[in-house]
Amino acid sequence: MMKVELNVNGKPVTADVPENTLLVHLLREHLRLTGTHVGCDTAQCGACTVIANGRSIKSCNVLAAQMQGAQITTIEGVAAADGTPHPLQAAFNDCHGLQCGYCTPGMVMSAIDLLAHNKNASQAEIREQLEGNFCRCTGYQNIVKAVQQAQKTMTA
């Protein structure tokens, strides 16, 4: 067992976990933040995407131990403190950018990173930069539309 200290959604967290615990399992099983999902075992589907120290990562692909001292944001932590949805959350709802909802948290986290680093991304760039996230329901069309809408509201 080892002690991991990190910050999750703005709150300091200390957890005693086995050394081989993945970040996603720390989030889901120890902190019960079950909005971060697991959809594969080869770090391809992106359902487990979270923001770590300002960049999106696949939380199934890092050990909790590697995140010592990190600032982690999960889907549970992206809305404003008063509950106002993040512009991407609002846009996904407005544009019907989700159906079953399973890939959605990872997709939103990837899109947050995308717009943070390329706020004027073209449609082609949005499509390319979401390549790490699978969605089986939407055909991606309304996800792209949602990112474009959030792009407008976030730069307005």
Add this chain to the structure above:
Amino acid sequence: MGVNDFAKLPHIGESLKRKEDGRFLTGAGQYTDDIRQADQKYAAFVRSPHAHAVIKHVDTSQAAAMPGVMRVFTGADMQGKMGGLPCGWLISNPDGSPMKEPPHPILAHTKVRHVGDQVALVVADTPEQAKNAAEAVQVDYDVLAPVIDMRRASQGPALHEEAPDNHCYTWTLGDKAAVDAAFATAAHVTQLDITNNRLIPNAIEPRAVNAAYHRASDEYVIHVANQNPHVERLLMTAFVLQLPEHKVRVIAPDVGGGFGSKIFLYAEDVALTWAARQLGCAIKWTAERSESFVSDAHGRDHITHAEMAMDKDGKFLAMRVHTHANMGAYLSTFSTCVPTILYGTLLAGQYATPQIYVEVDAWFTSTAPVDAYRGAGRPEATYVVERLVTRAAWEMGLAQDEIRKRNFVTQFPYQTPVALQYDTGDYHACMNQAQQLADVAGYQARKQTSQAKGLKRGIGYSSYIEACGLAPSNIAGALGARAGLFECGEVRVHPTGSVTVFTGSHSHGQGHETTFAQVVAARLGIDPSQVDVVHGDTGRVPFGMGTYGSRSLAVGGAAIMKALDKIEAKAKKIAAHLMEASDADIEFSGGQFKVKGTDKTIPFAQVALTAYVPHNYPLDTLEPGLNETAFYDPTNFTYPAGTYICEVEIDPATGVVRVDRFTAVDDFGVIINPMIVEGQVHGGVAQGMGQALMEHGVYDVESGQLLTGSYMDYAMPRAADFPEFTLGHVCTPCTHNPIGSKGCGEAGAIGSPPAVINAVLDALKELGVKDLDMPATPARVWHTIQTAKV
């Protein structure tokens, strides 16, 4: 209320934002793996590494002694204590004899029959302990040769004693003599050999089960990622575990996509339920993606020879089809009806072909079971018909649209030669709108632009039809179904006038919580925010057949409409009493009850309150309360149809196919929420394009190993693989259900594959390419071009 009046109500046709999004966008969704029970234990399965082998011995001693392990169960532990997994549809051979129906054991006992077949179950305190112990289970196998290629299955070793030649059934439909006679007089016959590639469904949420046994009440509570919890319960209790149905509650909570793969009763669900009783605890299993690949039911996998006989003008005279269908190692729940009832009956397509004959041979192979996957039989039929029609056009020197227009059915109702009766449609309207939206007029100019860049551009058509809303129970029963196919809905009006709807349909992405709320709000004249929809729980919903076959609105919605009729009828009596009028004089619209010809009105909420506070109430003739349940059994299938046009640009140097334009015009009848319907089409088209261009489940013929067993080997479509789709709608309301809707969930996956492949073939025609099987990967396209050159 007639369909036309219903379609004009407020909220019908409104793109209301989805009620369910809030929880999904904030991480508050509750999928099966998110649920943790008190005293939660975890399961792992030992799976066969071999495609076909005799189990000589299973040694669990080392695994059982490992830390945290509660028990290790093998097939021997279950022998004689339960039945096998049942098949829900009996198909008969032409001589009337039944299909071969070998046992499908919960844990393999004497033999394994595909890679991933489950051999043992480990239950432990943590998932990791369970997985470690599963690796320590020693299984001694005697490896046998696998049976992979179904065309040679009859020469392979028998997978089941009951089917010595690995043949499951032969099924035929149509008048063979009349078809043969028509072929004899034909001016031209077009022939085609095609493969419909095996697909692996890949809902992003892997299958999961959490089964608990509660000693105090002798009850089971099973959370499971499933599309039809009542069917799961019925099959599990009545056919496998012989448990009292009322002691088992099945909850399908938030479910992360299904696409058919979560319809079926799986062995893992049964094994955990049984083990939970043996150990007196709750046991959870969540598939790893690698397990999903080898143990979820796969889709498609047909090999077909098809022929079309025509007169000199390209009018279809008759069609003749033979199909080999892969069942996999065992018969999954609805596997047998997919390449028969849901396939052969659709071979008329949108065309007035007078005679059709189809023959299907179904085979056992040492591969994962094959069952319904988005479209289920109808994509396979559409692929046959639409590839054949386009090839026929080219052989006859006609344009792709022209041959279709010459043969479209135009008079409704239309009785096909393959059992179905289309109620309504307007195929020319779909074609015309699709051609406009696709800017077919500008195609030649775009082709020249591509040509100038050294690229080959092609255009492909597909005019699909499907049969949805499965189905009239009596007809399904006559065709071999072992279940009814109605739906149930309950409308519970609360004293303050808000409403809870309980539906037997299940939403795993389709947005029923919004669409069904719109239907109820429209009928009762209240705001959709006042209507909540409950689904997916046998403990709360009276009964249900679940969601598959694009049936939720056409059948489940119709059941809710019937319940609303009852609500309205009773509420009118209450209103009549309150306004001292006769029942017959009460009109209801916009949420107000009115005495005809007067200005006397009372609102719906007042009637609701009166029903529960019946002080001034006709208690001698009317029960208090406002809560009605209805069952709706459809009288016919519904027939969504449309035309899809695809334009591709191919780099002949690399074989890369880029879909430049994709236009889909569909006739779904009355649409409640256009935003949701368009989302369904986007997703369906994406899955169909995935099949056409990328996806392929491949087993090694020698070893029987699944070569495409992870996302590194099985090509899943990503955002950059698609263009922006252009959609259009035509509306001919369904004539036999009260909503007028036809179903939209599968259309995209049904209509798109032949449109894409026809476009690819059109582009490559000038290079001498005549044929190409899906998926049109760069390697395959490049190779096809090189071969054609020779």
